[in-house]
Amino acid sequence: MSKGILDYSVGEQVEKFLLIKSSTKGIASNGKPFLTLIFQDQSGDIEAKLWDVSDTDESTYAPESIVKVLGDIQNYRGRLQLKLRQIRPATFADSVQVSDFLETAPIGKDLMSSKITQYIFEMSNPNIQRITRHLVKKHQDAFYEYPAATKNHHEFVSGLAYHVVSMLDLAKNISELYPSLDKDLLYAGVILHDLGKVHELSGAVAASYTVEGNLLGHISIMVNEIGKAAEELRISGEEVIVLQHMVLSHHGKAEWGSPKPPLIKEAEILHYIDNLDAKMNMLDRALERVKPGEYTERVFALDNRSFYKPSFHK
Amino acid sequence: MSKGILDYSVGEQVEKFLLIKSSTKGIASNGKPFLTLIFQDQSGDIEAKLWDVSDTDESTYAPESIVKVLGDIQNYRGRLQLKLRQIRPATFADSVQVSDFLETAPIGKDLMSSKITQYIFEMSNPNIQRITRHLVKKHQDAFYEYPAATKNHHEFVSGLAYHVVSMLDLAKNISELYPSLDKDLLYAGVILHDLGKVHELSGAVAASYTVEGNLLGHISIMVNEIGKAAEELRISGEEVIVLQHMVLSHHGKAEWGSPKPPLIKEAEILHYIDNLDAKMNMLDRALERVKPGEYTERVFALDNRSFYKPSFHK
Amino acid sequence: MSKGILDYSVGEQVEKFLLIKSSTKGIASNGKPFLTLIFQDQSGDIEAKLWDVSDTDESTYAPESIVKVLGDIQNYRGRLQLKLRQIRPATFADSVQVSDFLETAPIGKDLMSSKITQYIFEMSNPNIQRITRHLVKKHQDAFYEYPAATKNHHEFVSGLAYHVVSMLDLAKNISELYPSLDKDLLYAGVILHDLGKVHELSGAVAASYTVEGNLLGHISIMVNEIGKAAEELRISGEEVIVLQHMVLSHHGKAEWGSPKPPLIKEAEILHYIDNLDAKMNMLDRALERVKPGEYTERVFALDNRSFYKPSFHK
Amino acid sequence: MSKGILDYSVGEQVEKFLLIKSSTKGIASNGKPFLTLIFQDQSGDIEAKLWDVSDTDESTYAPESIVKVLGDIQNYRGRLQLKLRQIRPATFADSVQVSDFLETAPIGKDLMSSKITQYIFEMSNPNIQRITRHLVKKHQDAFYEYPAATKNHHEFVSGLAYHVVSMLDLAKNISELYPSLDKDLLYAGVILHDLGKVHELSGAVAASYTVEGNLLGHISIMVNEIGKAAEELRISGEEVIVLQHMVLSHHGKAEWGSPKPPLIKEAEILHYIDNLDAKMNMLDRALERVKPGEYTERVFALDNRSFYKPSFHK
Amino acid sequence: MSKGILDYSVGEQVEKFLLIKSSTKGIASNGKPFLTLIFQDQSGDIEAKLWDVSDTDESTYAPESIVKVLGDIQNYRGRLQLKLRQIRPATFADSVQVSDFLETAPIGKDLMSSKITQYIFEMSNPNIQRITRHLVKKHQDAFYEYPAATKNHHEFVSGLAYHVVSMLDLAKNISELYPSLDKDLLYAGVILHDLGKVHELSGAVAASYTVEGNLLGHISIMVNEIGKAAEELRISGEEVIVLQHMVLSHHGKAEWGSPKPPLIKEAEILHYIDNLDAKMNMLDRALERVKPGEYTERVFALDNRSFYKPSFHK
C-alpha cells in the first residue's frame, strides 16, 4: 500500500480505503447520535466523527469492516483528525482485504519459516527435534499469522513468529558465548514457549481470549500439547518433561503465571531471552514516536515508566 | 499392633519391633562413632543412642529397616528416650512389615473406595462422571495408598484418599446449603484435585518428590491427565476445559501455584473446601499434643502460628 | 409488591411507585439543567432523565424519596431506560414506605430470629450462652434490620442477620463433620462476629459509616461490648477473653483488619465460614445476571476477577 | 551496688552476689551433666560453667535465684567468663533482693510520677484529663514497675513509665513548634498508648505474655479500659472515641497491629513520637557497646541493620 | 495584597488581577471553542469559563500569565465559580508580578537565612561546618526561592528553606532531649538533605522536573555536590562520607529512593524529622479546609487517608 493515512499533512485531502478499528456511539448536543470512528491502515490510526447516524449506519460502520473515505486532515487540539466528506463500505469489487490494513512483521512468513526450519534442523537430540518439528507443523498456519500478544509487545500480524525468530537469533548468539548451554533445549524452548497462544487467542486480527485461553492459559495448553505430541510420536525420555518444564516455567515466577520457576539452566535463560526481546520491542516502538530530548508515553508493561531519548541521539 | 512405643511409661522395659525412621552418625567424646536412631511405630516416635558402632552397624540400622529392640524408657531433659540393651535387625521369619509401623488413615480403604464410588455414581453429567471414574480407576492403587503431602497435613498412608473423602462430605453438605452449586463439578474437582500426587510423589512411604513432580508439579500433571482421559473417552464438551480449570486453579492464587485463579464458582468453593479440610487436619494434630491452657508448637503451614487450647476445653 | 420495574419489557408502559436511589444534576446541550435519576424497587434499578428541572425539582427528587411515575421502557445503548412522561412525589395518602422498595433478605425476621434463638439454646457452656444471648437481645432491633455491609455482600435489609443464619447452618454442618470443634464457641463467634456493625453503620437503609465506625471499627466496638456484657453479667472465666478473641481475629490477618490472627481453632474456622458465606453471596449475585457461556462483571472483593458461567449450566 | 560484674578485669577475683538469668543443662565429654549459667547484675551479664552437677543443683541454681559466688574472670575466645570456685544460694539473712540485680530506668519512680502528674494537670479538656488520671491511678503500681517491652526497647524495670516520660517531653517540645496540635490529646495518647501492657505482660521481671496478652493484645485491652473508665466516670463525649482511636491506631498500620490507621492528626503524631523514642533507645543501647569506627550488632527491630559509629565521634 | 479571590462571597462583584494557573480548551455544545481557566492568587484558586475564544485568546490566556478580570462570584454545583464579564492581559504599566499571586512561606527569607546561618555557626566540627556553609552559599539564591516539592508538602515559594528551618528547630529540641546525638551532623543533614532540589526542579514557580532531576534525582545530585565541595575545600576526613550518607539515606528505605538505609544514628533521626515536618505540613493544610466534625479530602501522600477533625476542636 502506497501512502499511509499518517503520511498525510494537515490540510491535505485524503481518498482511500481504511479499516475501522473501533466505533463508539455518542449523542451530540443536538440530541442526535454520532459515531466516533478510529480508522487504521499499516501506517497507524486516526480518529473521525460521523454525524447524524442511523441504526443502519451503526451496523455498517462496525469494527473490522473496510470503508472508502473522502475527507481532509485536520489538527484538533494537537492531534490529527480526519474530517469526513464521504464514506461508503467497501464491496467485493473493490478487492481489498483486512490484511492490507494491518501492521505486520517486518520480515515475511517465508523467511521466518525457513529460519525456524533451519534452527530445528540444527538440533542434534532427536527427541527434542521431533517434538518441536511436530508441533510447529501441526499449528503452522496459525503460528505464522498470530500476534504474540493482544497488546504490550509484538501485537501485529505474524508477531508470534517474528518474536520467535528474534529470540532464536539471540539464543544462537548467547549459546556461542556460553558454550555450556544446551542449544537444542534452548531453541526448542524458544519455538514452543508461546505456541499455546494459537489456542489462547481468538485469531490473528483483533485477537481476544478464548474460553480455553482464559481458563487454562497458553502455558498449560502447550504443556498438554507437548505431552500429546510425545505420545503420538512414542517418545518417552526425560526430554518430554524437560521441554514441558521449559514452557511451564518461562514466565519466571509463580506470580507471573509460571506454576514452577525455572529449575533447568536453559529454562532460566529462556526467560531472560523472552524478556529481552519483548522489552526491546516495546522500547523501540515507544521511542520511535518521540524526538531526542523528549520522554515517551508511560509504558505499562515496563512498570509504567516514561523513557527519555537522549538529546545526543539523532 | 497392641501397645505402642509411646504408651510405655518412664522406667518400663520395652521389647518389641520398631521401624527406624532416621539414623544419624555422631562422634562421641571418646572418639568413637555412635548412631542417633529415631524409632517409629503407629503411636509415634522415640529417640535412642547406639554406642560404639561399626561400619556394618551403620548400614544395618539404616532408615526404613525394622529392628527388634530390648530397652528401657527414660526421661532425658524432659523428653522420653529409649535406652537400648539389645537390638537386632528383623528377619523374614519375624514376619513383620513396614506398613505395621506406619500411621494410616482412620478409615479403611474399602470404606473410602465405596464412598468415592457412591459420590461418582451420584453425578448426573455423563462427561464429568466418565472422566472422573476413568481417572480414579486408572490410578486406584496409588490413590488409596499415597499420603496427601510429604508434610503439613494428611502425611500418612492413605492420606490422599482420606483427604478426598473428608472433602466430599464437606462438599455434599455445602451443596445442600447453597443449591446453586453444581454438585457434579464440585465432586469431580474434589476427587481429581490432588490426584496428580501419585506422579509427583515417589511412593506411599517416606515420600519424596520425583523429577516430574519437581519440574511440573501435581497440578500440571493432572491437567494433562484430564486432557488425555477426554481423548481416550472421546469426550469433547466444555466440561473438559472446566474440569482442567478446577484442578489448575485449586491453589487459589498464582503465588500459591495456580497459574490461573478460580474463574468458576465451583472452583472458588473447591479452594475453600481444600483449605478448610487441610487446616482442620493440621489443627487437630497440633492440638491433640497439648493440654488445655497450653499453646501448640508453631504450625509452619498456618503462618507459623502457635495455637491456644482454651483452659475450659476438656 | 406485584410486578417489579425490571420485569417490564421494552415498549411496555409503566405506572408505579419507585424509590429514588440517586439523583445527579447535569447541564444539557441547550444549557438547561437536568437530573439523571436512578429509580429502585425490589427487583432492581433503572435510569431515567428528567429534563429542564428547576431548583425545586432538584430538592423534590432527592435520594430516598418515593415518587409515582408514568413512562415507557426503552432500550438505550443496550441498557434499559425509563422514558418519563409524568412524575410526582408520593404523598402520605399513597401509604407507601421506603421499605417497600428495598431488597431484603430472602427469609423473614421471625424465622431468622427463631433460628438464632434455637442455636443459642443448643449451647451448653453457660458463660458463652449468656453473653451471646445478652448481646443479641441488647441489639435485636438493629441486628434484624441492618445490612451486613455497605457493598460487596449481603448489602440489603436484614443482610446482617441473614448472613449470620447462613453461617450458623454452615457451622452446624461443619461441626458435625469435625466433632473436635467446640460448637458453643463457633456458634457464638458466628452470632457476634459482625454485630458491631450496628454501631459502625448509620442505619439499615443507605448505610454509611459513623464516626465511631470510622475511628474504631466494628471489631473493636464488639470486643468492648463483650467485655461490658461480661461485667454486667458478672462472668469472669476465660470464655470472655476467648469470645473477644473470636471477634477480634475473624478477619484472619492484621492487614485485613484483625490485630491478632486466629489463635484458637474455632477462630480459624470462623474466619473460613465467614469468607465462604460472603463469597458465595457475591458469586451468586454476579452469576445471576449473566447467561451460560458469559463472564460476569469484575467482582472487586474477589480480586477483581470476572467469573465464567459454563455453557453447560442451564 | 558498688562494682558491677562487668567492671572487673581479666585475672581479677570476684566475690559477690549475682542473679541467675538463665541456666542450661549440658552433658560433658566425661558423660557427666553440667550447667551453663548466665549471671546478671545491673552492669550486665557473664557466663560460667558449673561442672558435675546433681539434680538438686539443677533446681537450686534455677533462673531468678540469687547466689553468692567466688571465682575468677577469664577470657574465653574473646569473651569474658567467670571461672567458679565456690557458689551457694543466697539466704534470707543475706538480705539481697532480685531488684538489686536488675537494670532499671535512669530516673526514679517518684520523679517520673510527678512529671506525669504535672502533664495531666496541664490538660484543659476535663473529659480527657479525668479519663487519663483515672487510668493512671488504677494501674499505678504496675505502670511504674513494668518494662515497655520484653525485648527491643526499654526492656528494663520501669521501662514503661520511662518511655512515657521521654515521649511526653518530646510531645511538649513538638507541640510548641507546631501550635495547631491539641496538647491534651497528645499527652493523653502518650500516657495511655502502652498502658495495656500491664495486662499483656506477666510482670516487671522476666516478663512473658499472658493469655489475655496473646489473644487480645495491649491495644485492644486498653481500648476496652478507656471505654470502661468513661462509663464509670459517666463521660460520654466524642473524646472517648477519639482517645480510644489514639490508642487503637498508635502502631500506625494494620500490618503493625493497629486495626485502624491514625485518622486524627494527633494520632499520626503520637505514632511518630513513639517510634522516635523507641528507636532512639535501641540505637543508644547498641552504639554504647561499640567504639568509634566500629559497627553495632544487627538490630532486629531496625530492619536488622548494623549501625556505624563514625570514627570522629569520641 | 488586600482581599483574596477566596475571600469574596457568592453574589459579590470582583475586579482584580489574577494569575492563570491552568487553561484547558473545550468545545461547547454550540460547536465553538471555550477555555476553562483556573485563576490563582495567594488566597487560593477559582474556576471560570471563557466562551467563544479565538486562537489568539488561547495563547493570550496561557498558564502563568497575569490578567485583570471583572466578574461575579457564583455557586455552581456546590463550588465557587467566577462568571467573567471582562478580561484582559496585564501590561507592564500594571506593575504586577507573578510572585504577588503565589503562596509563599509564612516567614521571610531574611529571617530564614539568619536562622540557618546561626545553626551553621553553632556547629563545632569544622569539616561539617565548612562543607555546609559552602553549599548553602553556592546555592543560596535558589535555596531561598524554591518549593520543597512540586506537590504534597511545602509546595510554595521558599518552601524548601521553610521546611529546613522547621526541621532545624525540631532537630535542636530533639538534640536537647537526647544529648547523645551529634548536633553538627544532624543540623548539616537537615540543611543539605533536599538541597539537590535546586537542580532537580526547574524553578521556583510551577516547578517541573529537569532531565537531571529525572535521571539522577536530588539525592544523587547532592551526594555529588558534597564530594565536589570537599575537594574544593580540601577536606578529606570521614565527615565527607558520613555527610554524603546522611543525604543518601534520608528517604529511609531503598523502595523510597535511598539506595542505602540509614546506618548512622543521626541519619535515622534525620529521616524521622523530615517525615514529621512534611506530614505535619500536609495535615495542617488538609485540616484547615474542613470544620470540626468533618473529614478532610483524601491525602495521597498519607496513604490516601481521610482525616477526621474532632468535633470538640474549635
Add this chain to the structure above:
Amino acid sequence: MSKGILDYSVGEQVEKFLLIKSSTKGIASNGKPFLTLIFQDQSGDIEAKLWDVSDTDESTYAPESIVKVLGDIQNYRGRLQLKLRQIRPATFADSVQVSDFLETAPIGKDLMSSKITQYIFEMSNPNIQRITRHLVKKHQDAFYEYPAATKNHHEFVSGLAYHVVSMLDLAKNISELYPSLDKDLLYAGVILHDLGKVHELSGAVAASYTVEGNLLGHISIMVNEIGKAAEELRISGEEVIVLQHMVLSHHGKAEWGSPKPPLIKEAEILHYIDNLDAKMNMLDRALERVKPGEYTERVFALDNRSFYKPSFHK
C-alpha cells in the same frame, strides 16, 4: 601449580603448600583446644583438624597464611578430610605467594585489558569515550585484580574485569541484533557499572566492605567519579548525566539498590546483560559440581532454587 588438593583420592598421601582460608578454635572432649582449618588452593578447599594447639599455633595458623602440610586424604562422613601428620608455616625461602592459591579468571589480564581497550576504541561519541577511558585508566590496577563481588558470582581474582569482558561480548552481539541500540552508551555502561567496587571492597583477596562501601555503595561512588571525571576533562554535554544514569539505574529497581529505575533504553538493556552474565556464572558453577540426574545445592541469589541437571546431559 600441578596437582590440586581436590585432585587427590582417599588414601593418598599429600605433601604440598596450601593457603589457610579459615581457622576456628574448638575444645576437644579431653578439654584441650584444637583448630578446624580450611585449606585452599586453586582446585578448591578441604578441612583438617589440628589437635592440642598452643596460643602460638592459633596465631601462626591464621587465615591467609600459607603452610606446608604432610598428611593423608580421608573420607569422613561422605566428605574428604585431610588428616595432618606435619604442618609448618611457609617461609620467605619457600617463595610461594597467596595468589598461587586463589581461583582466578579463566583468561589473563593482558587479554582482558586489550579487549576492553578495543571496545573503548570502537566508540564514536568522544565524550563517552574519553570519560570511560579516563576512569578505566585511573583505576586500572584494582580493576584487573578485584572480584566482582564477595560472594554469589565472579567472586575470584580478576572477577570484576572478567565479568565486564563477558558482558561486553554479549553487548556487542545484542547490539548487532538490535541496531537501534547506542553501542557507545551500552559499552560504556558495561565498563563503568561495577567499577565503584574498587572503592566498595577492601581488596582483591578475602574482600570485605569498606566504610565508604557500606555507607555509600559502589553505585553512588561511581556516579560521583563520573561527575569528577567530566569536570577534570571539561566535558559538559548530556552524555555525563546519561552515563551517570546508566550506572545509577543498573540494579533495575529501587528495592534492588538503584534509586532511579532505567529511564534510557540502553540502561534497561544494561540491566538485563548484567543479570544474564551474573546468573550464567552462578548456574555454571553450581551445575559443575553435580552429575546428570542430580540437583544442585540451593543457590541463594537465584531465589534459593535448586537446579536440576537433566539426565540426558553428558
